[in-house]
Amino acid sequence: MTIWAEVPEGSDFPIENLPFGVVRPAGAPARVVVRIGDHTLDLAAAGIAPELTAQPTINALMASGRGQEIRERAGELLSGNDRSDLLHSVDDMHVVVPIAVGDYVDFYSSLHHATNLGHIMRPGAEPLLANWRHLPVGYHGRSGTVVVSGTPVARPEGLVPDPADGVPRLVPSRSLDFELEVGFVVGGSPASRIHPDDADRHVFGVVLLNDWSARDVQGYEYQPLGPNLAKSFATSISPWVVTIDALRRYLVAPPVQDPQPDPYLRATRPWAIDLNLTVELNGWPITSTGFADMYWTFAQQLAHTTVNGATTRAGDLFGSGTVSGPTPGERGSMIELTWRGAQPLTLGDGSLRSFLEDGDTVTMRGWCGGETAARPRIGFGEVTGTVLPTPKRGA
Amino acid sequence: MTIWAEVPEGSDFPIENLPFGVVRPAGAPARVVVRIGDHTLDLAAAGIAPELTAQPTINALMASGRGQEIRERAGELLSGNDRSDLLHSVDDMHVVVPIAVGDYVDFYSSLHHATNLGHIMRPGAEPLLANWRHLPVGYHGRSGTVVVSGTPVARPEGLVPDPADGVPRLVPSRSLDFELEVGFVVGGSPASRIHPDDADRHVFGVVLLNDWSARDVQGYEYQPLGPNLAKSFATSISPWVVTIDALRRYLVAPPVQDPQPDPYLRATRPWAIDLNLTVELNGWPITSTGFADMYWTFAQQLAHTTVNGATTRAGDLFGSGTVSGPTPGERGSMIELTWRGAQPLTLGDGSLRSFLEDGDTVTMRGWCGGETAARPRIGFGEVTGTVLPTPKRGA
Numbered sequence: 001m002t003i004w005a006e007v008p009e010g011s012d013f014p015i016e017n018l019p020f021g022v023v024r025p026a027g028a029p030a031r032v033v034v035r036i037g038d039h040t041l042d043l044a045a046a047g048i049a050p051e052l053t054a055q056p057t058i059n060a061l062m063a064s065g066r067g068q069e070i071r072e073r074a075g076e077l078l079s080g081n082d083r084s085d086l087l088h089s090v091d092d093m094h095v096v097v098p099i100a101v102g103d104y105v106d107f108y109s110s111l112h113h114a115t116n117l118g119h120i121m122r123p124g125a126e127p128l129l130a131n132w133r134h135l136p137v138g139y140h141g142r143s144g145t146v147v148v149s150g151t152p153v154a155r156p157e158g159l160v161p162d163p164a165d166g167v168p169r170l171v172p173s174r175s176l177d178f179e180l181e182v183g184f185v186v187g188g189s190p191a192s193r194i195h196p197d198d199a200d201r202h203v204f205g206v207v208l209l210n211d212w213s214a215r216d217v218q219g220y221e222y223q224p225l226g227p228n229l230a231k232s233f234a235t236s237i238s239p240w241v242v243t244i245d246a247l248r249r250y251l252v253a254p255p256v257q258d259p260q261p262d263p264y265l266r267a268t269r270p271w272a273i274d275l276n277l278t279v280e281l282n283g284w285p286i287t288s289t290g291f292a293d294m295y296w297t298f299a300q301q302l303a304h305t306t307v308n309g310a311t312t313r314a315g316d317l318f319g320s321g322t323v324s325g326p327t328p329g330e331r332g333s334m335i336e337l338t339w340r341g342a343q344p345l346t347l348g349d350g351s352l353r354s355f356l357e358d359g360d361t362v363t364m365r366g367w368c369g370g371e372t373a374a375r376p377r378i379g380f381g382e383v384t385g386t387v388l389p390t391p392k393r394g395a
Numbered sequence: 396m397t398i399w400a401e402v403p404e405g406s407d408f409p410i411e412n413l414p415f416g417v418v419r420p421a422g423a424p425a426r427v428v429v430r431i432g433d434h435t436l437d438l439a440a441a442g443i444a445p446e447l448t449a450q451p452t453i454n455a456l457m458a459s460g461r462g463q464e465i466r467e468r469a470g471e472l473l474s475g476n477d478r479s480d481l482l483h484s485v486d487d488m489h490v491v492v493p494i495a496v497g498d499y500v501d502f503y504s505s506l507h508h509a510t511n512l513g514h515i516m517r518p519g520a521e522p523l524l525a526n527w528r529h530l531p532v533g534y535h536g537r538s539g540t541v542v543v544s545g546t547p548v549a550r551p552e553g554l555v556p557d558p559a560d561g562v563p564r565l566v567p568s569r570s571l572d573f574e575l576e577v578g579f580v581v582g583g584s585p586a587s588r589i590h591p592d593d594a595d596r597h598v599f600g601v602v603l604l605n606d607w608s609a610r611d612v613q614g615y616e617y618q619p620l621g622p623n624l625a626k627s628f629a630t631s632i633s634p635w636v637v638t639i640d641a642l643r644r645y646l647v648a649p650p651v652q653d654p655q656p657d658p659y660l661r662a663t664r665p666w667a668i669d670l671n672l673t674v675e676l677n678g679w680p681i682t683s684t685g686f687a688d689m690y691w692t693f694a695q696q697l698a699h700t701t702v703n704g705a706t707t708r709a710g711d712l713f714g715s716g717t718v719s720g721p722t723p724g725e726r727g728s729m730i731e732l733t734w735r736g737a738q739p740l741t742l743g744d745g746s747l748r749s750f751l752e753d754g755d756t757v758t759m760r761g762w763c764g765g766e767t768a769a770r771p772r773i774g775f776g777e778v779t780g781t782v783l784p785t786p787k788r789g790a
Contacts, residue, residue, distance in 0.1 A: 103539045108620060129618050134563045135554050139620040140535040140627070144498045144708050156703035159530050159657060168529045170657050170702065193786075217703070223524050225503060225534040226621020232535070233703040262554060262565050307565065308551035308612070308628040309786075313539050391588075391704070 003078040005087060007037035012367055012379020015078060018071045019240035019380075020058050020205065023093035030056040030096060034074045035240050035381075039087040041074055046086050048073045057100045058241060062187030062204040063314035068245045095150075095239045099185055101143035102313040104235065105305055106181075106211060106321065108137045109296035111255075113324035116336045134261060136296035136304050138318070141211075142232035146317065149208075149238050149383040155358060155390045156233040158217030172390040173214035175341070176356040179322040180279050180332035180364055182291055183209035183237055184298045186316035192306045196267035199299035200248075202312060205241035206273070208364050208383040209319050212236065215335055215355070235319075238364075238383040246378050250274045250368040254297050261300070264307050271297035273368070277323055279332070280363045281356075284348040286337060289330035291323055291366075361386040398473040400482060402432035407762055407774020410473060413466045414635035414775075415453050415600065418488035425451040425491060429469045430635050430776075434482040436469055441481050443468045452495045453636060457582030457599040458709035463640045490545075490634045494580055496538035497708040499630065500700055501576075501606060501716065503532045504691035506650075508719035511731045529656060531691035531699050533713070536606075537627035541712065543634050544603075544778040550753060550785045551628040553612030567785040568609035570736070570750040573757045574717040575674050575727035577686055578604035578632055579693045581711035587701045591662035594694030595643075597707060600636035601668070603759050603778040604714050607631065610730055610750070630714075633759075633778040641773050645669045645763040649692050656695070659702050666692035668763070672718055674727070675758045676751075679743040681732060684725035686718055686761075756781040 007014050013035045023040055024030040032053040033040035043053035049070050052061040061067060077083060108114055111128075114137075118127025131137065147153075155176055159168040187204030194202055211231060218230030254272035275291035301318055322332040331337045334355050338344050341354035356362070363384040370377030402409050408430045418435055419425040427448040428435035438448035444465050447456040456462060472478060503509055506523075509532075513522025526532065542548075550571055554563040582599030589597055606626060613625030649667035670686035696713055717727040726732045729750050733739050736749035751757065758779040765772030 103537050105623075131554075131563070131615055131618065135616060137616070137620055137623075139623055140537055142498050142535055142705060143538070144711065145705050154704050158703055159526075168526070168657065170659050193788075214703075220526055221530065221532070222619070222621070223526070224617070224621070225532055226617075226619070228500075228532075228534055229699070229703045229705070232700075232705045262563065264565050304624070305627075308553055308609070308624045309549050310537060310540050310624070310627045316539065393588075 001075065001079050004082045005036045005039060005078050010370070010377065011037050012377060012381050013037055014376055015075060016376040017242060017246050017378050018074055019242040019246070020061065020098060021239045021241065022057060022096050022098040024096055025088070025093060032058050032061060034071065035090065036078060038090055040090055040093055041078070042086050042088065043070065043074065046077055046083065058098050059100050059315045062185065063189065065188060067187065067204060067243055071243065071245065095148060097146060097148045097237070098239060098241055099315045099317065101146045101317050102315040104141045104143040104146060104317045105138050106141045106319040107296065107301050108321040109294050109301065110321055110324050111295040112326050113322040113332060113336065116324060116331065120335060120340050133257070133259060136301045138301065139226045141235060143317070145232060146235045146237060149236055149385070151236060151385060152388045153212055153234045153236070153385045154388045156214050156217065156229065157390055158214055158229050160216045160220055168220060173217055174355070175215035176387060177213045177215055177334045178279070178356065178362045179211035179213055180277060180287065181209040181211050181322060182275065182320040182366070183207040184318050185241055186312045187314045190311045190313055192309050192311045194302050194306045196265065196271065196299035196303040197269050199271060199302050200244045202302060203244055203298060205243045206247060207241055208238040208366050208380050210236040210362060210364055210383050210385060211319055211322070236383050236385045238381050240381050242378060242380055247273060247368060249375070250378065252292055255293050255295060257295065264303055265300045267297065267299050271299035275366055275368050277364065277366045281347060281353065282361055286345060287329065287331060289323055289325040289332060293325070294320060294323065356387050358387055358389045396470065396474050399477045400431045400434060400473050405765070405772065406432050407772060407776050408432055409771055410470060411771040412637060412641050412773045413469055414637040414641070415456065415493060416635045417452060417491050417493040419491055420483065420488060427453050427456060429466065430485065431473060433485055435485055435488055436473070437481050437483065438465065438469065441472055441478065453493050454495050454710045457580065458584065460583055462582065462599060462638055466638065466640065490543060492541060492543045492632070493634060493636055494710045494712065496541045496712050497710040499536045499538040499541060499712045500533050501536045501714040502691065502696050504689050504696065504716040505719050506690040507721050508717040508727060508731065511719060511726065515730060515735050528652070528654060531696045533696065534621045536630060538712070540627060541630045541632060544631055544780070546631060546780060547783045548607055548629045548631070548780045549783045551609050551612065551624065552785055553609055553624050555611045555615055563615060568612055570610035571782060572608045572610055572729045572750055573674070574606035574608055575672060575682060575759055576604040576606050576717060577670065577715040577761070578602040579713050580636055581707045582709045585706045585708055587704050587706045589697050589701045591660065591666065591694035591698040592664050594666060594697050595639045597697060598639055598693060600638045601642060602636055603633040603761050603775050605631040605757060605759055605778050605780060606714055606717070631778050631780045633775050635776050637773060637775055642668060642763060644770070645773065647687055650688050650690060652690065659698055660695045662692065662694050666694035670761055670763050672759065672761045676742060676748065677756055681740060682724065682726060684718055684720040684727060688720065689715060689718065751782050753782055753784045
């Protein structure tokens with residue numbers, strides 16, 4: 001398709017992508033846009049579904065079931081007469097969290113990550129617990145602290161046993177970590193007991209997600225009801241919701257599961273995503289992996305979440321769980337990359353890291369395709385965040 | 396105070412209470428009301444803060460910090476000229492969930508409940524885990540499935556190992572339970588790192604809460620990330636948000652904590668609530684207990700939830716955890732009352748229960764005071780729900 005809008009070579013956001021986001025222009029209310037190249041297209045100003053796009057979130061649009069139609073209308077506009085007046089440089093825009101998050105559920109669906117964590121936490125024991133291959137293990141996280149890429153993240157305090165006397169005391173976390181994840185955003189009408197083969201009727205789009213984690217806080221608090229404060233201080237997402245429609249050509253078959261799961265988790269359609277992921281720490285590459293070999297797919301996660309009758313809402317968000325590949329260079333968290341600090345990372349500037357230090361910036365990127373014209377690049381942009389020191393008490 | 400509105404003797408809702416709720420009158424939009432006796436007072440029609448009360452939830456009212464002022468204005472109206480035209484019988488109203496729930500966090504703060512569960516789950520071992528007396532253990536639950544009293548609850552399905560071969564299969568839960576809890580609703584402006592002595596600036600009001608639980612599903616799924624599907628299918632709350640202002644005379648000192656917790660959890664003000672709680676199963680009393688001796692208070696739960704920098708939102712809900720007292724007649728769940736089915740309950744009609752059966756109705760009630768004129772009854776009404784069979788597949 002020939003379009004009048006300029007798209008730089010290698011951009012994450014060619015005409016085939018058109019992800020949705022929300023921007024707040026200076027002195028104007030927030031509104032829904034699609035991104036094209038380095039610009040945003042103001043949908044309401046273009047007269048495209050203003051009842052859904054002159055909105056501070058994409059929730060109503062996602063609930064309407066009209067996402068694909070709106071992307072098609074935006075594509076027609078971009079390939080018709082020049083309407084540069086509707087484009088704004090993304091650098092001039094305040095980009096905000098695009099969704100009002102309903103429930104946020106975080107999973108644990110990478111076989112390599114769960115195996116690594118099992119080896120680190122329970123050396124010598126079977127790394128996977130008995131339930132892991134039978135259901136996508138997950139828990140509810142805090143939706144109110146989902147922040148957009150670029151938001152600084154203060155190092156959290158939490159109770160950690162003092163090595164001197166074993167008494168737990170409130171301290172800034174000494175093992176602050178990231179987790180490389182992919183997030184799925186739910187649209188459509190409320191639904192329950194969703195069949196995995198219907199997942200694309202309920203999942204609207206995909207973002208990158210950094211599940212910041214305080215390992216020491218988690219280690220002390222998590223029995224018997226799971227992580228709480230170790231995760232609830234912040235979860236960062238990329239601002240551009242890449243639609244399932246844009247990703248269809250990159251849906252591939254997931255790994256074969258053994259044992260075969262219960263029928264409610266069995267899909268016949270391919271729900272893995274051939275998606276490349278990288279992590280940089282202060283600009284130095286530390287991880288490069290792929291999303292396609294996750295053990296549990298988003299379709300299975302959605303089927304599992306709703307099999308007990310729980311309903312979805314447009315705006316629900318679920319995280320894939322940390323994405324780690326089979327090799328050491330593909331690990332999606334510091335605790336894996338450094339084997340809980342036993343093997344510190346050396347960054348390109350020669351500095352060492354066991355976990356994250358104040359001032360560190362973590363940047364995750366993701367993209368599908370881009371190798372040939374038949375596989376246009378569908379990119380996610382980035383999710384980035386810088387660690388700030390714990391605020392002083394009373395501040 | 397003399398009022399013109401009729402309040403039946405022993406009502407949960409005298410003039411000193413005036414809890415907030417939301418009703419949807421036939422053919423009219425939902426609106427915020429206060430309850431007086433067996434009636435609701437239409438605040439917007441009375442001209443009381445219509446910008447906050449002509450609303451489908453009480454969230455804006457809670458965020459405004461004007462709850463006490465609005466209750467006082469309602470009290471003045473009820474003690475002035477007769478305005479019976481503004482009252483409606485609660486029986487004529489469709490009563491709905493009064494809040495748009497932000498994050499829902501469920502705690503585990505009764506020493507007796509945690510001890511009972513420890514004995515049942517880990518016989519012969521120390522019943523309390525090492526962290527229990529150092530922090531209020533809690534986890535995030537599903538806010539999207541919070542329902543109002545009266546909503547039927549379908550028995551959830553979940554993966555449970557088959558006793559014949561040990562393979563987990565999707566079955567209707569065989570150990571469906573209730574949990575008697577008290578829920579706290581957050582108001583005010585977003586806040587983090589809240590001091591427990593400031594809790595009443597952030598907690599707007601209180602409801603009764605039934606944390607429905609599928610014990611067999613929980614037992615299989617909960618390691619290592621905590622309960623998920625065992626709880627996420629439904630959480631029922633009572634419809635009338637009793638304000639902290641109305642409860643002030645019933646705030647009492649909590650039990651002394653040993654060991655003393657970290658300073659961020661230490662309060663000097665009394666944050667226990669002298670609140671009586673009962674549970675009926677099919678109309679037969681099965682539990683009667685008190686809320687005052689909960690080990691961790693709502694003020695400590697709020698301080699804990701925000702100590703890592705996590706922010707509150709008006710509409711956040713947190714559950715106390717199951718309320719159980721020290722004696723067998725004070726247990727707040729079936730698993731405790733029947734010791735996991737080993738000692739079935741005999742109801743008043745002679746029928747036996749290990750867990751809940753299809754058709755069973757669980758009703759919880761709560762109230763403060765009522766013994767003397769100096770201690771007016773501040774009641775919560777009830778939270779009730781009837782168990783329905785698991786829907787057929789494809790239904």
